[in-house]
Amino acid sequence: MKRLKLPPWLVLLLPAILILSAVVLIPLVLSLYSSFTSYRLTRPDSIFNWVGLFNYEKAVTDAKFWAAFGRTVLLLTVALNLEMLLGLGLALMVSKVTHGQRLLRTMMMFPMMFSPILVGFQFKFIFNDNVGLVNNALQSLGITDRAIPWLVDADLAMFSIIFAEVWTATSVFGILILAGLYAIPRDPLEAAKVDGCTSWQSFRYVTLPFLMPFIYIAMAIRSLDVARAYDIVQVMTNGGPARRTELLWTLIGRTGYVDARMGYANAMGYISIFLAIFFTVYFFKKLTKSRKELGMGA
Amino acid sequence: MKTFLSGASCAVLATAAVTTIVAVTGIAQAGEFDGITIEAKLIGGQQYEALYARIPEWEAATGAKVDIISKKNHFELDKEFKSDIAARTTDWCVGSNHSSFASQYASLYTDLNGFIGKDVVDEFVQANIKAATFDGKLVMLPRAQFDVSALYYQKDLYEDAARAKAFEAKYGYPLAVPETWAQVKDQAIFFADPPNFYGTQYAGKDEAIVGRYYEMVVAEGGQLFNDDFSPAFNSDAGKRALQWFVDLYDAGAVPAGTTNYLWDDLGNGFASGTIALNLDWPGWAGFFNDPTASKVAGNVGVAPAPKGSAGIRTGWSGFHGFSVTEDCAHKEAAASLVEFLTNENSQKLESSAGPLPSRTAVWDYISEQAKDDPYRAEVLAAFKETAATAFAVPPTSLWIEATNLIYPELQAAILGDKTVDEALADAAEAVDDLMQEEGVY
Numbered sequence: 001m002k003r004l005k006l007p008p009w010l011v012l013l014l015p016a017i018l019i020l021s022a023v024v025l026i027p028l029v030l031s032l033y034s035s036f037t038s039y040r041l042t043r044p045d046s047i048f049n050w051v052g053l054f055n056y057e058k059a060v061t062d063a064k065f066w067a068a069f070g071r072t073v074l075l076l077t078v079a080l081n082l083e084m085l086l087g088l089g090l091a092l093m094v095s096k097v098t099h100g101q102r103l104l105r106t107m108m109m110f111p112m113m114f115s116p117i118l119v120g121f122q123f124k125f126i127f128n129d130n131v132g133l134v135n136n137a138l139q140s141l142g143i144t145d146r147a148i149p150w151l152v153d154a155d156l157a158m159f160s161i162i163f164a165e166v167w168t169a170t171s172v173f174g175i176l177i178l179a180g181l182y183a184i185p186r187d188p189l190e191a192a193k194v195d196g197c198t199s200w201q202s203f204r205y206v207t208l209p210f211l212m213p214f215i216y217i218a219m220a221i222r223s224l225d226v227a228r229a230y231d232i233v234q235v236m237t238n239g240g241p242a243r244r245t246e247l248l249w250t251l252i253g254r255t256g257y258v259d260a261r262m263g264y265a266n267a268m269g270y271i272s273i274f275l276a277i278f279f280t281v282y283f284f285k286k287l288t289k290s291r292k293e294l295g296m297g298a
Numbered sequence: 299m300k301t302f303l304s305g306a307s308c309a310v311l312a313t314a315a316v317t318t319i320v321a322v323t324g325i326a327q328a329g330e331f332d333g334i335t336i337e338a339k340l341i342g343g344q345q346y347e348a349l350y351a352r353i354p355e356w357e358a359a360t361g362a363k364v365d366i367i368s369k370k371n372h373f374e375l376d377k378e379f380k381s382d383i384a385a386r387t388t389d390w391c392v393g394s395n396h397s398s399f400a401s402q403y404a405s406l407y408t409d410l411n412g413f414i415g416k417d418v419v420d421e422f423v424q425a426n427i428k429a430a431t432f433d434g435k436l437v438m439l440p441r442a443q444f445d446v447s448a449l450y451y452q453k454d455l456y457e458d459a460a461r462a463k464a465f466e467a468k469y470g471y472p473l474a475v476p477e478t479w480a481q482v483k484d485q486a487i488f489f490a491d492p493p494n495f496y497g498t499q500y501a502g503k504d505e506a507i508v509g510r511y512y513e514m515v516v517a518e519g520g521q522l523f524n525d526d527f528s529p530a531f532n533s534d535a536g537k538r539a540l541q542w543f544v545d546l547y548d549a550g551a552v553p554a555g556t557t558n559y560l561w562d563d564l565g566n567g568f569a570s571g572t573i574a575l576n577l578d579w580p581g582w583a584g585f586f587n588d589p590t591a592s593k594v595a596g597n598v599g600v601a602p603a604p605k606g607s608a609g610i611r612t613g614w615s616g617f618h619g620f621s622v623t624e625d626c627a628h629k630e631a632a633a634s635l636v637e638f639l640t641n642e643n644s645q646k647l648e649s650s651a652g653p654l655p656s657r658t659a660v661w662d663y664i665s666e667q668a669k670d671d672p673y674r675a676e677v678l679a680a681f682k683e684t685a686a687t688a689f690a691v692p693p694t695s696l697w698i699e700a701t702n703l704i705y706p707e708l709q710a711a712i713l714g715d716k717t718v719d720e721a722l723a724d725a726a727e728a729v730d731d732l733m734q735e736e737g738v739y
Contacts, residue, residue, distance in 0.1 A: 041380040041381065041383060041384040042380055042383050042384075042402055042403070042404075042405070042695070043383075043405075044383060044384055044386060128555065129493075129553055129554045129555035130493075130553050130555060130567065130570075130572065131570070135493070139493065145493070146492065146493055146554075147492060147493035147553065147554050147555070148554075149554035149555050150555075151555060151558050152554060152555050152557055152558055152713065154713075154715075237558060238503060238504070240503050240557065240558070240705075240706060240709060241502065241503060241557035241558060241706075241709040241712075241713060242557070242706050242707075242709035242710035242712075242713050242715050243706045243710075244713075246706075254702060257377045257380065257381075258376075258377070258698060258699075258702060259698070259699040259702055260380050260402070260699075261699075262384070
C-alpha cells in the first residue's frame with residue numbers, strides 16, 4: 001500500500017492550519033451559516049431551520065438597526081478624532097519633559113490598565129444624576145442647582161460615553177505618537193530651524209508628516225476597538241434610555257444572549273463587520289499614502 | 299463494662315444520627331445516595347449563602363456530594379443556561395430558577411411531580427405552585443424568596459401638621475399614607491423638592507420597568523396580553539398606566555436618572571433619605587431599618603401596595619426556586635436536594651433574615667415570631683396583604699424578549715421622545731410581530 005506523502009511545507013504548516021481552523025474558521029463558518037437559520041439558543045434544533053436571507057432582510061429593513069449603526073459611526077468618528085488630538089497633545093508635552101519622563105509615560109498608560117467593565121462602573125458613578133461626583137461638584141460650586149441627567153439626556157448620555165471611551169483610550173494614541181516623536185530624525189527639524197521656520201511651521205510641515213503613519217496605525221487599531229464598543233456602554237447605559245445610546249454591539253448582544261435569537265444576531269453581526277472592514281481599509285490606505293509621501297513605502 | 303459503655307454510646311450516637319438524618323431530609327434514607335455527586339448552578343449573593351450553608355447537612359444525611367459549579371445572579375445564569383442548552387451541556391443536575399425566567403427553559407428542566415410527593419407540593423402556597431407549573435409540568439420548587447412589592451414610606455412626612463394642612467388645602471383631601479396610585483402621584487409631586495428630595499422613584503429599564511408597568515395596567519383594569527398572548531396593553535388602561543409614569547417624570551417628582559435605575563439604585567436611594575415613597579421588595583425591609591446602612595432607619599413605614607383606578611392592588615410577583623435538569627443522571631438525588639433546600643426548616647432559616655416564604659406553615663411561623671417586633675410585624679402584615687392578590691408574569695417563553703421590545707418604548711414616552719399613544723402603538727406592533735414570527739398565533 002502506498003502511503004500518502006505530504007510535501008514538507010504542508011506538514012510544517014499543518015498544525016497552524018488546524019489550530020486556525022479550529023479557533024477561527026469553524027466558528028466563523030458556523031456563525032455565518034446560523035445567520036441563515038432561525039437559530040435560537042433555547043431551541044438547539046432550530047439551527048437546522050434554514051430561512052435564507054430572512055434575517056438579513058429583517059436587519060436591513062429595521063430602522064432601529066440602522067439607528068444603532070449610525071450611532072456607532074458617530075461614536076467612532078468623534079471618539080477617534082478626540083483621542084487623536086488629545087493623544088497628540090499629551091505626547092508633544094511629554095516629549096518636552098526633561099526630568100521624570102519615564103514616570104509620566106507610565107502614568108499615561110494607567111487608564112489602559114483598567115478593565116472596560118471597571119471603567120464603565122467608574123463613569124456610571126461619576127455621572128450619576130443623584131449621587132454622582134460631577135453633579136455634586138457642580139451643585140457645591142453653585143454652577144447649577146438641578147440634578148443634570150448625564151446618562152439620560154439625549155446628548156449628554158452620548159457625551160458621557162464618549163468621555164469614558166476617550167479617557168480610557170487616549171493613551172493608546174499618546175504612546176504610539178510618542179514613539180513616533182522619538183523616531184523623527186533631527187536633521188529635517190534643524191534644517192527647518194535654519195531656514196527660519198516658526199514652531200508651528202516646523203510642526204505642521206516636518207513633525208506631523210513624520211507622525212502620520214503612527215497616527216494611522218493608532219486609528220486603525222482603535223477603529224476596530226470602537227466599532228466593537230460594548231462593555232463600557234453596556235455598564236453605563238445598556239444602550240438606553242429609549243435607545244438613545246444603543247450601539248451595534250449592545251443591540252446584537254441583547255438579541256443574541258438575552259433574547260436568545262442567535263441567528264438574527266449573527267446576521268446583524270455580519271452586516272456590522274462591514275463597518276470595521278471599511279474603517280480598517282480606509283486607515284491602511286491612508287497609512288500607505290503617508291508612508292509613500294515620506295519615501296518609506298513602495 | 300467498658301465495652302458495654304462503648305457499645306451503648308455507639309447505639310445512642312447511631313440513634314441520634316439517624317434521628318438527625320430523618321429530621322434533616324424528611325424522606326431521604328441514610329446513605330441513600332452514597333457516592334453520587336450532584337452538580338448545581340445556583341444564584342449567588344450574600345443573602346442566599348445561609349441556605350447553602352445547610353447543604354453539608356444533606357450531604358451527611360444522604361451520602362451524596364454537592365458540587366456548586368456556578369454561582370451568578372439570575373440575569374447571568376439565564377445567559378449561561380441558554381448557552382448550555384445551545385451547547386447541549388445540560389447534564390448538571392440542580393439549577394436556581396425564577397418565575398420570570400422559568401417559561402424559557404421548557405426543554406431544560408424535568409417535571410418534579412414524578413419525584414416530589416403530592417403531600418409535599420400541597421404544603422406550598424398554591425399560587426406559587428401554579429406559577430411554577432407550565433403545561434402541567436412542575437418545573438421548580440419555590441424557596442423562601444417570594445417577591446412582591448409593598449410601599450415603604452418615611453413616617454415623619456405624615457406627622458407634620460403644617461405639611462398636612464398645606465396638602466389638604468392643595469388637593470382637597472387629608473394627607474395620609476396613600477391607598478391608591480392617584481394619591482401616590484399627588485403626594486409624590488407635593489413632597490418633591492429636587493435635586494435634594496424626591497416624591498418617589500421607579501425602576502426605569504429592562505424587565506423591571508415592564509414589570510412595574512404590567513402591574514399598573516392590571517391595577518387600572520387592563521391586561522398586558524390577551525389569552526392568545528397578543529398585546530393588550532395599547533388600551534385605555536394601558537395608556538392611563540403609562541401616563542402615571544410620564545406625569546411623575548414631567549413634574550420632577552422622581553430623580554431625573556430614574557430611567558437608568560434598577561433595584562440596587564432604588565434601594566440605596568430610599569436608604570439615602572432622599573425619597574418619600576418607594577414601592578419595593580421585601581428583601582430591603584431589614585436594610586432600610588438598619589441604622590448602620592440607612593439614613594431612614596427608625597422612620598420607615600410599610601403599607602400594602604396601593605390600588606389603581608379599577609380598585610385592584612398592584613402585585614407583580616415572582617419567586618426563586620430550584621429545578622432539576624432533564625439530563626441529570628441522578629434525578630432522585632437531585633430532587634431530594636431540591637426538596638431539602640425548600641423544606642420547612644430551610645424556609646424558616648431564609649425567612650428569618652427577611653425574605654418571604656412560599657410554604658403556608660412558614661408564613662404562620664414567621665408571623666408568630668414577629669409578634670414582639672412592631673416593625674417586622676408591620677412589614678409582614680403589609681406584604682401578606684399584598685401577596686393575597688399578587689400575580690405572576692404572563693406564562694409565555696417570550697416574556698423576556700417581549701419586555702425588551704416594550705421597555706424602550708415606555709422610556710421614550712417617559713422622556714418625551716414619543717407621546718403615550720405613539721409609544722404604546724409602537725410597542726404593541728413590535729410585540730405583535732414577535733408573537734406572529736414565533737408562531738404563537
